[in-house]
Amino acid sequence: GDVAVVLGIETSCDETGVGIVDGGRILGAALASSMEEHARYGGVVPEIAARAHLESFAPCLRTAMEQAQIKPGEIDAIAVTSGPGLATALQTGLAAAKSLALAWDKPLYGVHHLAGHVAADTLEHGPLPARSIALIVSGGHTSLLLLGDLATDPIVHLGDTRDDAAGEAFDKVARLLGLPYPGGPSVSRAAAEGDPDAIAFPRAMLGQGFGFSFSGLKSAVARRVEQDPGLHVPDVAASFQEAVVDVLTRKAVAACVAHGIGTLVIVGGVAANARLREVAAGRCAAAGITLRVPPPALCTDNGVMIAAVGDLLAAAGHPPATLGLSADPSAPL
Numbered sequence: 001g002d003v004a005v006v007l008g009i010e011t012s013c014d015e016t017g018v019g020i021v022d023g024g025r026i027l028g029a030a031l032a033s034s035m036e037e038h039a040r041y042g043g044v045v046p047e048i049a050a051r052a053h054l055e056s057f058a059p060c061l062r063t064a065m066e067q068a069q070i071k072p073g074e075i076d077a078i079a080v081t082s083g084p085g086l087a088t089a090l091q092t093g094l095a096a097a098k099s100l101a102l103a104w105d106k107p108l109y110g111v112h113h114l115a116g117h118v119a120a121d122t123l124e125h126g127p128l129p130a131r132s133i134a135l136i137v138s139g140g141h142t143s144l145l146l147l148g149d150l151a152t153d154p155i156v157h158l159g160d161t162r163d164d165a166a167g168e169a170f171d172k173v174a175r176l177l178g179l180p181y182p183g184g185p186s187v188s189r190a191a192a193e194g195d196p197d198a199i200a201f202p203r204a205m206l207g208q209g210f211g212f213s214f215s216g217l218k219s220a221v222a223r224r225v226e227q228d229p230g231l232h233v234p235d236v237a238a239s240f241q242e243a244v245v246d247v248l249t250r251k252a253v254a255a256c257v258a259h260g261i262g263t264l265v266i267v268g269g270v271a272a273n274a275r276l277r278e279v280a281a282g283r284c285a286a287a288g289i290t291l292r293v294p295p296p297a298l299c300t301d302n303g304v305m306i307a308a309v310g311d312l313l314a315a316a317g318h319p320p321a322t323l324g325l326s327a328d329p330s331a332p333l
């Protein structure tokens with residue numbers, strides 16, 4: 001049948017995620033994060049992340065299985081993130097997934113991390129229409145993608161960032177402003193107290209296709225911090241956030257209009273940003289575009305989004321991977 005119980009494993013960065021889905025329904029989910037261990041380094045340290053995955057995997061697996069009230073015999077397939085991500089971190093998830101596939105005699109599917117982020121939305125809002133556009137905004141990626149069927153059609157990149165990812169810009173600006181890592185939540189908290197029009201930060205590459213650049217914006221914030229001793233952190237945070245949100249939403253809507261697409265999906269960690277959701281909702285409504293954004297818990301890395309892709313691949317009759325499946329840290333989509 002089409003409905004399969006899939007166990008998904010995500011270890012591409014600093015979140016250990018195990019999720020179990022049954023035909024688009026979430027049966028169980030467990031998450032552990034090494035985020036706090038990276039905080040004092042201002043970014044994810046691969047060796048620390050890998051060790052944390054090794055420690056967290058078995059407890060997460062047990063929690064997700066208990067929540068789903070499921071036994072190994074009732075699982076139809078194992079799905080695991082094969083890339084992109086940190087090589088050492090990916091390796092831990094792959095080793096775990098292969099061990100389970102071998103021990104339980106289940107088919108194994110390698111999943112692209114970004115396809116996972118997109119599929120997360122289908123768990124909340126159901127299948128995607130035949131054609132849609134995705135704005136993927138995370139710590140490692142900022143891309144506008146033209147999507148067909150997630151399991152069978154190639155994904156077309158309409159534009160990507162030339163330098164920093166949007167989440168990376170939030171993380172670097174947080175550091176400049178003395179706000180805690182991860183930067184997204186802390187910058188957006190500070191921004192809530194500030195004036196988004198206080199400083200006219202640059203909007204790079206507006207009106208120039210669907211590519212992005214955020215390093216100039218980060219440098220503009222750095223200059224501001226150096227030059228202004230009486231810096232009002234909330235105003236800088238709000239003005240920075242507004243510049244990022246303005247560029248992301250304008251380009252995403254322009255891409256939908258240019259390609260005659262009626263549905264925009266915004267996914268990835270930065271999709272948890274309240275201001276991004278608010279501005280995107282306004283601009284999509286004005287342009288007659290349906291906006292889909294998963295709830296914040298499904299925006300950041302997790303195991304169920306990987307299971308959701310495994311489910312789509314299995315349903316599409318995609319051949320399973322062999323136990324030779326290897327990590328592809330810089331996998332193209």
Ligand code: KG4
Nearest residue numbers: 138139140167184185269270272273300301
């Ligand atoms: O998708 P994700 O969990 O991991 C990656 O695959 O990168 O995204 C993490 C990124 C981090 O850069 C974090 O600062 C950012 O998402 N982020 C946010 C918010 N919450 C998380 N950025 C802006 N506003 C937020 N509320």
Ligand code: ZN
Nearest residue numbers: 138269300301
């Ligand atoms: Zn991610």
